[in-house]
Amino acid sequence: MMEDNSLDIITEYLPEHCRCSLQKVKCAVKDKATEIVLRADAPFCIYTSKKVFYVTENGFLSDTCHAEGLISVSAKEIESTVLKLCDYSIYAFQNEINSGFITIKGGVRVGLCGKAVVNHGEVTNVKDISTLSFRLSRDIHGCSLALLQKIKPDGGVLLCGSPGSGKTTMIRDMARELSYQHRVSLLDERGELSAHSHGKNGYSLGLCDIYAGYPKGIAANCAIRSMAPEIIICDEMGDKSDVDLLMYSMRCGVSFIATVHAQTMQDLRRRRITSDLINTGAFRYIVFLSSDHIGQITKIYEMCDSGD
Helix, strand or coil, X not given: CCEEECHHHHHHHCCHHHHHHHHHHHHHXXXXXXXXXXXXXXXXXXXXXXXXXXXXXXXXEECCCCCCCECEECHHHHHHHHHHHCCCCHHHHHHHHHCCEEEEHHHEEEEEEEEEEEECCEEEEEEEEEEEEEECCEEECCCCHHHHCCCCHHHCEEEEXXXXXXXXXXXXXXXXXXXXXXXXXXXXXXXXXCCEECCEECCCCCCCEEEECCCHHHHHHHHHHHCCCCEEEECCCCCHHHHHHHHHHXXXXXXXXXXXXXXXXXXXXXXXXXXXXXXXXXXXXXXXXXXXXXXXXXXXXXXXXXXX
């Protein structure tokens, strides 16, 4: 099993004083960190699945935002970091910025907050960016093997868990493993699954046919019409349009493997969209991951047998 986390990649983009301090605490957080967050005129933060840490100028971690010597990031440093993230060409990343994120090498998605410029109901620019949230991307070869031994993936799988539970890591490895036995199309809307950057995929994905940067619906239509997939894999479902996408795929005889944010079956049933997703019948298996250990399975529901 191989693990590749993206902390070193993130470190390259940080302001110098953040970079130097992060290097000192890297060993303490590399296995636990899920997000690195910069906020204008606020402390430099490292998030884990359980708590938030604040970094000091001397390279120590504090669990309180009131500690002395915490690193603070200025608005000017945020602006400089955004330029670096975009290879000093904001225009080239404008569509991503308007959608609230930038994907950099290593499949690292950087969420951003700022002031939207809206024209005819659509966001055409984001100004005065005040927050950058670097989400760590991990690639763990073989992490899905235990799950694949328990299920028949061509029956459809919905992978559920809280943020940081390893959903993306798990379906990336599922895509890789399954591609050697099935025709697999991977819908990588944000570039996280393939670590697609500058025309190259950062992660090996076996024999998958990869649609990078496409909206899910368009990518699925292209795949079904031209690639004859047996299985389509995508991350983060939860829009009303995803229900129609599942129904269309089922009519075409294609199985879906996807993820949603939910910690229990009650969570899925309580929300209208996720309830509609499972009621399509597209998912034979509903799999829940632990919030404590990345990729650890806590429960598998087999819908056709359990009646859940």
